[in-house]
Amino acid sequence: MDELADRITEFTGVVAQIAGELLQRCRQMTRRIDELEREIRGRVRVLAPSLLAVPGCGVLSAAVIIGETAGAHRFHSKDAYAKFNGTAPIPVWSAHERVRLNRGGNRAVNAALHAIAITQVARGGPGKDYVDKLQAAGKSRREALRLPRRRVSDRVFQVLRADESDLGKVADATFSAAA
Numbered sequence: 001m002d003e004l005a006d007r008i009t010e011f012t013g014v015v016a017q018i019a020g021e022l023l024q025r026c027r028q029m030t031r032r033i034d035e036l037e038r039e040i041r042g043r044v045r046v047l048a049p050s051l052l053a054v055p056g057c058g059v060l061s062a063a064v065i066i067g068e069t070a071g072a073h074r075f076h077s078k079d080a081y082a083k084f085n086g087t088a089p090i091p092v093w094s095a096h097e098r099v100r101l102n103r104g105g106n107r108a109v110n111a112a113l114h115a116i117a118i119t120q121v122a123r124g125g126p127g128k129d130y131v132d133k134l135q136a137a138g139k140s141r142r143e144a145l146r147l148p149r150r151r152v153s154d155r156v157f158q159v160l161r162a163d164e165s166d167l168g169k170v171a172d173a174t175f176s177a178a179a
Contacts (some may be wrong), residue, residue: 001023001026005023007022008020008023010037037059037060040059044059044062044066046166046167047163048062048065048159048160049163050159051065051066051159051160053159054116054156054159055116055119055125056115056116056117056118056119056125056152057156060112061115061116062112064108064109065156065160065170066160068108068112069109069160072161073164078153078157078158081153081154081157082150082153082154082157083102083105083112084105085109085110085153086102087106087113087150087153088150089102090102104127104166110149113149116156117148117149120152121145121148127151127152130151131145131147134147165169168172
Protein backbone atom coordinates (compact mmCIF):
# COMPACT_ATOMS: atom_id res chain seq x y z
CA MET A 1 0.00 0.00 0.00
CA ASP A 2 2.89 2.33 0.74
CA GLU A 3 4.32 1.77 -2.73
CA LEU A 4 0.94 2.45 -4.28
CA ALA A 5 0.53 5.62 -2.20
CA ASP A 6 3.92 6.86 -3.42
CA ARG A 7 2.97 6.21 -7.04
CA ILE A 8 -0.39 7.99 -6.65
CA THR A 9 1.33 11.17 -5.42
CA GLU A 10 3.07 11.40 -8.79
CA PHE A 11 -0.30 12.14 -10.44
CA THR A 12 -2.74 14.99 -10.17
CA GLY A 13 -6.39 15.28 -10.96
CA VAL A 14 -9.69 13.80 -9.88
CA VAL A 15 -8.75 10.18 -10.60
CA ALA A 16 -5.60 10.42 -8.49
CA GLN A 17 -7.59 12.08 -5.69
CA ILE A 18 -10.24 9.32 -5.75
CA ALA A 19 -7.53 6.64 -5.83
CA GLY A 20 -5.85 8.25 -2.82
CA GLU A 21 -9.14 8.34 -0.90
CA LEU A 22 -9.84 4.70 -1.75
CA LEU A 23 -6.35 3.72 -0.62
CA GLN A 24 -6.89 5.60 2.64
CA ARG A 25 -10.18 3.73 3.14
CA CYS A 26 -8.43 0.40 2.44
CA ARG A 27 -5.86 1.20 5.12
CA GLN A 28 -8.60 2.03 7.64
CA MET A 29 -10.45 -1.18 6.85
CA THR A 30 -7.26 -3.23 7.11
CA ARG A 31 -6.57 -1.77 10.56
CA ARG A 32 -10.13 -2.56 11.65
CA ILE A 33 -9.87 -6.12 10.30
CA ASP A 34 -6.63 -6.60 12.24
CA GLU A 35 -8.28 -5.30 15.43
CA LEU A 36 -11.25 -7.64 15.02
CA GLU A 37 -8.98 -10.59 14.32
CA ARG A 38 -6.99 -9.87 17.50
CA GLU A 39 -10.24 -9.71 19.48
CA ILE A 40 -11.49 -12.98 17.97
CA ARG A 41 -8.11 -14.63 18.62
CA GLY A 42 -8.37 -13.69 22.31
CA ARG A 43 -11.83 -15.22 22.57
CA VAL A 44 -10.83 -18.37 20.71
CA ARG A 45 -7.81 -18.81 23.02
CA VAL A 46 -10.17 -18.77 25.99
CA LEU A 47 -12.78 -21.16 24.57
CA ALA A 48 -10.63 -23.62 22.59
CA PRO A 49 -6.91 -22.90 22.86
CA SER A 50 -5.87 -26.26 21.40
CA LEU A 51 -7.89 -25.67 18.24
CA LEU A 52 -5.38 -23.09 17.05
CA ALA A 53 -2.65 -25.73 17.40
CA VAL A 54 -4.31 -27.92 14.74
CA PRO A 55 -2.16 -27.50 11.60
CA GLY A 56 -3.89 -25.22 9.11
CA CYS A 57 -6.49 -23.88 11.55
CA GLY A 58 -6.56 -20.12 11.62
CA VAL A 59 -8.42 -17.78 13.91
CA LEU A 60 -11.45 -17.28 11.68
CA SER A 61 -11.87 -21.00 10.94
CA ALA A 62 -11.61 -21.74 14.65
CA ALA A 63 -14.20 -19.08 15.48
CA VAL A 64 -16.64 -20.49 12.92
CA ILE A 65 -16.15 -24.02 14.22
CA ILE A 66 -16.63 -22.98 17.86
CA GLY A 67 -19.68 -20.85 17.13
CA GLU A 68 -21.45 -23.28 14.83
CA THR A 69 -20.65 -26.39 16.88
CA ALA A 70 -22.06 -24.81 20.04
CA GLY A 71 -20.53 -27.41 22.33
CA ALA A 72 -18.88 -30.61 21.16
CA HIS A 73 -20.18 -32.53 24.17
CA ARG A 74 -23.64 -32.57 22.62
CA PHE A 75 -22.34 -35.12 20.09
CA HIS A 76 -21.95 -38.68 21.37
CA SER A 77 -19.13 -39.57 18.98
CA LYS A 78 -16.82 -38.29 16.28
CA ASP A 79 -19.14 -39.98 13.76
CA ALA A 80 -22.12 -37.97 14.99
CA TYR A 81 -20.02 -34.81 14.72
CA ALA A 82 -18.99 -35.79 11.17
CA LYS A 83 -22.65 -36.25 10.24
CA PHE A 84 -23.43 -32.83 11.72
CA ASN A 85 -20.70 -31.10 9.70
CA GLY A 86 -21.24 -33.05 6.47
CA THR A 87 -17.94 -34.95 6.36
CA ALA A 88 -19.50 -38.36 6.97
CA PRO A 89 -19.68 -40.21 3.64
CA ILE A 90 -22.99 -41.47 2.30
CA PRO A 91 -22.94 -45.02 0.90
CA VAL A 92 -23.98 -45.59 -2.71
CA TRP A 93 -26.34 -48.56 -2.47
CA SER A 94 -26.09 -49.48 -6.14
CA ALA A 95 -22.33 -49.94 -5.97
CA HIS A 96 -20.05 -52.03 -3.83
CA GLU A 97 -17.62 -50.26 -1.51
CA ARG A 98 -18.44 -46.83 -2.87
CA VAL A 99 -19.54 -43.66 -1.12
CA ARG A 100 -20.62 -40.27 -2.34
CA LEU A 101 -20.14 -36.73 -1.13
CA ASN A 102 -22.46 -35.63 1.65
CA ARG A 103 -24.04 -32.33 0.63
CA GLY A 104 -25.86 -32.01 3.93
CA GLY A 105 -24.66 -30.95 7.33
CA ASN A 106 -23.55 -27.59 8.56
CA ARG A 107 -21.99 -25.94 5.53
CA ALA A 108 -20.15 -23.26 7.53
CA VAL A 109 -18.30 -25.85 9.63
CA ASN A 110 -17.72 -27.95 6.52
CA ALA A 111 -16.18 -24.97 4.74
CA ALA A 112 -13.91 -24.24 7.72
CA LEU A 113 -12.80 -27.90 7.84
CA HIS A 114 -12.19 -27.81 4.10
CA ALA A 115 -10.01 -24.70 4.47
CA ILE A 116 -7.97 -26.42 7.20
CA ALA A 117 -7.55 -29.59 5.13
CA ILE A 118 -6.55 -27.70 1.98
CA THR A 119 -4.06 -25.63 3.98
CA GLN A 120 -2.51 -28.80 5.38
CA VAL A 121 -2.18 -30.24 1.88
CA ALA A 122 -0.81 -27.04 0.36
CA ARG A 123 1.77 -26.44 3.10
CA GLY A 124 3.07 -29.98 3.16
CA GLY A 125 1.55 -30.89 6.51
CA PRO A 126 -0.09 -34.14 7.57
CA GLY A 127 -2.74 -33.72 4.89
CA LYS A 128 -0.25 -33.79 2.02
CA ASP A 129 1.16 -37.18 3.01
CA TYR A 130 -2.35 -38.57 3.34
CA VAL A 131 -3.44 -37.23 -0.08
CA ASP A 132 -0.29 -38.61 -1.71
CA LYS A 133 -0.97 -42.01 -0.15
CA LEU A 134 -4.58 -41.96 -1.38
CA GLN A 135 -3.54 -41.03 -4.91
CA ALA A 136 -0.98 -43.82 -4.93
CA ALA A 137 -3.81 -46.17 -3.94
CA GLY A 138 -5.80 -45.16 -7.03
CA LYS A 139 -8.05 -42.34 -5.80
CA SER A 140 -8.55 -39.35 -8.08
CA ARG A 141 -7.03 -36.03 -7.01
CA ARG A 142 -10.49 -34.62 -6.31
CA GLU A 143 -11.54 -37.59 -4.20
CA ALA A 144 -8.20 -37.61 -2.40
CA LEU A 145 -8.62 -33.92 -1.50
CA ARG A 146 -12.10 -34.55 -0.08
CA LEU A 147 -11.07 -37.32 2.31
CA PRO A 148 -8.69 -35.36 4.61
CA ARG A 149 -11.66 -33.24 5.66
CA ARG A 150 -13.03 -36.18 7.66
CA ARG A 151 -9.68 -36.70 9.39
CA VAL A 152 -9.61 -33.00 10.25
CA SER A 153 -13.19 -33.27 11.55
CA ASP A 154 -12.19 -36.12 13.87
CA ARG A 155 -9.17 -34.15 15.15
CA VAL A 156 -11.21 -30.98 15.66
CA PHE A 157 -13.86 -32.95 17.56
CA GLN A 158 -11.20 -34.47 19.81
CA VAL A 159 -9.63 -31.07 20.50
CA LEU A 160 -12.98 -29.36 21.15
CA ARG A 161 -14.03 -32.05 23.64
CA ALA A 162 -10.71 -31.79 25.48
CA ASP A 163 -10.84 -27.98 25.59
CA GLU A 164 -14.45 -28.01 26.81
CA SER A 165 -13.51 -30.43 29.59
CA ASP A 166 -10.60 -28.19 30.61
CA LEU A 167 -12.82 -25.10 30.46
CA GLY A 168 -15.41 -26.87 32.62
CA LYS A 169 -12.79 -27.74 35.22
CA VAL A 170 -11.61 -24.12 35.34
CA ALA A 171 -15.21 -22.88 35.66
CA ASP A 172 -15.93 -25.40 38.44
CA ALA A 173 -12.78 -24.36 40.32
CA THR A 174 -13.67 -20.68 39.91
CA PHE A 175 -17.22 -21.29 41.08
CA SER A 176 -16.02 -23.33 44.08
CA ALA A 177 -13.53 -20.64 45.07
CA ALA A 178 -16.20 -17.93 44.86
CA ALA A 179 -18.60 -19.91 47.07
